[in-house]
Amino acid sequence: MKKILLSILFINLFCNIYCQNTIGTTSLNENVTDGYTLFTIHEKTYLIDNCGQLINSWTSNFPPGNAVYLLDDGSILRAGKTSSNNVPIGGQGGVIEKYDWDGNLTWQYFIDTPTQRQHHDIYPMPNGNILILAAELMSEAEALQAGRNPANLSSSNLYNEQIIEVTPVGMSDATVVWEWNVKDHLIQDYDMSLDNFGVVADNPNLLDINYTSSGSDSANWLHVNSIQYDETLDQIVISSRNVSEIYIIDHSTTTAEAATGSGGIYGKGGDFLYRWGNPEAYKRGTSADRKLFGQHFPHFIRNSVADNGKLIVFNNGNGRNPSFSEVYVLNPPSTSPGFYSDPSVNTQPYGPLTPDYIYSATNPEDFYSPIISGAQRLSNGNTLIMEGTKGKIFEIDASNNILWEYIIPVNASNGNSQSQGTDPVSFPNNSFRATKYAPSYSAFSGRDLTPGQPIESNSDIASCLFALNSESYIEKNILIFPNPVLDFVNISSDFSIEKIEVLNITGQLITNIKNQNRLDISALKKGVYFLRMTIEGKFITKKIIKN
Template identity: 40%
Template sequence: MSESVLSGYVLVAPQESTFTYLVDRGGAVVHTWKSDFNAGLTATLTEDGHLFRAGKVANDHYIHGSGGVIEEYDWDGNLVWQYFYNDAEEFQHHDFTVLPNGNVLFIAAEIITADEALALGRDPAKLRDGYLVADKLVEVKPDGLSGGEVVWEWRAIDHIVQDVTPGKGTYGNVAAHPELVDFNYEGRPSFPDGWTHMNSVDYDEDTGQVLVSVRNYNEIWIIDHTTTTAEAAGHTGGDWGHGGDLLYRWGNPEAYRAGTRADRELNGQHDAKWIDDGLPGAGNILVFDNGAERLGGKYSRVLELAVPTAGDGIYYLSSDGTYGPAEASWSYTAQTPTTYYSARMSGAQRLPDGNTLTTVGDAGTLVEVTPEGDTAWVYDADRTVLEGAAPGSETSVFYASWYPEDYAGLAGKALIPQDATLGMLARYATNAVETTLGTSKALMAGSPAALAAFSA
């Protein structure tokens, strides 16, 4: 193993597979779980050794990333909980997180009819399909094998402002209300009816706040989770006093009339998460900026944000009317930027040694980089033998997660590497990421030059 890479294990749920894999740093599978559903997209390993995994129950939902079911498996692969949130009017999608109390907080979509949307002040020209797909957050308390009690909700539609249709309760000065969502802003018009299109959720136990990535607005938002559901629908209440209004937003000041297109920092981003306590950069935010509509060209980068606060959990506008920071405290871009690119999915995780594990989602390739931007580890999901998936099917990965050898959920578990052909390609490199990505793909084709380049 390379001395620049920490030992441990990586959890990967390829998008078009019913299997979830735990692999070691040599690329060998050490454990698997089997579901009846392809990944829907998130998977996480808890401290009791259980796997929580979203499953994709249908292919005909209204937005990309639909799931519909969250499942819990014990270490031996037994299904111990299964919760469906999937019908014609609302459905779970993209991401979830397991809260400290054992509840599950997930992103869901709800269908807003044309009449409802127009009554709230939606521009009729922006209702192309006769409905709107609006996001919400749902917290469910597991109950038995398939039950669940919804104990908290937050709806984006409750926190809007618009200046298109006078006479509506939502009518107002958009620029004067950065705590609200401009109902008629379209940051990504190629996905109009997804409206907000949330794709990640994270929770901070210290502040009781929730961080979400909102792809169609090219922003990340922070919301108060200490509210009741009634308070979350309003503008007062909760520990921070603002109900369900946005406490903080970053990435695109144009979305709240405080900037122009040229001021946009995020472009179709994913996986916004706080860096955990005890890690380098603890308390900062990591986000994978996909860059699909970047003015400077299509390339991806990872950003670390040191969010300015007036005390933990209190955020303020800068003198220019925008939320800081003005720039990232750390970022990663490939030496040739366009060679590190994923139009969708993807993620980033800070590791204890300061390295950052990134997931180039479309390619299904993991690239670990040092603080200096050197490539420490490359891991290619195209190498996986996808049982339950057709040959040549998509091997993209939403995001992968690293766990240390002494992680509580792995204590006492037999982690025996299987045949390497059942794992993924894992190699160590110090060259530029564009070379490692290209070489890993060439290895799949059996290129002699590639094999020589990666010989031990």
């Protein structure tokens, strides 16, 4: 009976301490995936553990522009936003930077001219090259000659979205080794005397230059917000927010082939191999057939126990009524890997008609981010989701149970850390994307991963550390005996214990000891205590009962 009462007391205290957290790690289940989560906000990039403890951080002179990646050598590759007014576009960037693990700037490359500017996304290629998403100005005359209806041209320019692949050179230069431009893959049925005239519905591999959705008659008619590369297929996945479509193109082409409709592994040059989300955009459906609404971060799922080879995408839901967000997983129909079923023979839209998997909140309107955001399928089948406009990162399991929730505790306007207890809606904490990396990722090999303090001030993570006290999570066998204990407690471990801290049930530090495996606790009062041990840079917590 005494043990039951103690357990109830512990559970109540756990909730009283932990459930009041408003920022940082606000909820956690011990089945959360072990790993470290990366995100960027204001001028800093953060790497945190599941309790929100800081593992590493990097500081730039530029706010996000927008993507960031942790490379396998421990460096980060980050896009930054310059202060220029060149090629104004949502998600504008202008500079790509690489910092080593220790925060030293090792490469900085600008794409920021009066006619061309990097924006939104970049991608580190397996061979060390970098894919860069850029917007390039098309003059009014060029846009009209390409077949743009003047009624759909509210600006004197139109943006050509392009993907540029570069090889870094030295500290601040690069060599362009490949290029793709959407302006080379257009169609229009407006005027047969102009370029690109044809039947739109008969050419789903091309982009209708006159399809417009709300607000897309501006220069930024496409608003491509993501580029992701799939090494397995040598294909690139891109996302147009304004058209609400995903496109897949062949990367195996030469630059010359990428400007045409032939060549490459898949024989279609730089034309679309596949598209999905809005068949109305290529006249194979109506607005009722639309599946995507301002989506972000479509990419192939790889190295996961669930849905390998399928696409995952964050469907923002911007523009539909009511407004709510979802995560989709879909399986593009194909005749063989990378060769997608061509709907042109039957005038049907690209399949599938419905996703294989949809995540939304129980009350759909509780989960909504009109812009930015993303989702990542983890190796164990769980899914990490970034609700970007709320600065909210959470992980769900295969049954859609929320295992972890983290509210970014940084003001996006000035970079200031907030204090625990702050209402998260009282400050802007929007962030573009979050990525979780497994502890086995090569970037962490030989690194000091000793957790620091959480980002937020006045942090309260004792209950989080207690919740992670499970053998499946720490993957290390630790034996504590005797327990209950009267005077001396012994700790047996296969690894060196760097430090032991004794905490009371409220999380208050009682004492700490270094490099010992036997503790004298005879002076402590009877009750429940916790031993927080630092082993190989990780906090591992065990409960003991003092008789």
